Amino acid sequence: MSAASTSPSLSIHITNYLKPDDVPAFLEALRPVYEAIIKERENIFFELYVDPENPGVVKWVENWNATTEWLTTVSLWRFWNLTV
Numbered sequence: 670m671s672a673a674s675t676s677p678s679l680s681i682h683i684t685n686y687l688k689p690d691d692v693p694a695f696l697e698a699l700r701p702v703y704e705a706i707i708k709e710r711e712n713i714f715f716e717l718y719v720d721p722e723n724p725g726v727v728k729w730v731e732n733w734n735a736t737t738e739w740l741t742t743v744s745l746w747r748f749w750n751l752t753v
Contacts, residue, residue: 677736682728689724696727711735 714732
């Protein structure tokens with residue numbers, strides 16, 4: 670058994686409930702944010718799921734080697750600047 674990691678770790682799970690017709694536009698708008706997130710050194714995982722059995726449900730999971738403080742004071746502000 671390996672030793673437990675001492676590095677910070679954070680997992681974010683997001684579920685969006687959209688009108689099914691709005692999913693393509695949502696995914697298009699999300700693309701630049703996704704591209705920025707996966708370039709972050711601290712981001713170790715980003716997966717997006719479109720639920721074929723529930724049209725309009727879009728989920729994603731992000732895993733970070735970072736603290737909540739880093740995410741809210743550094744990373745989120747970078748992404749906010751992408752959207753304004």
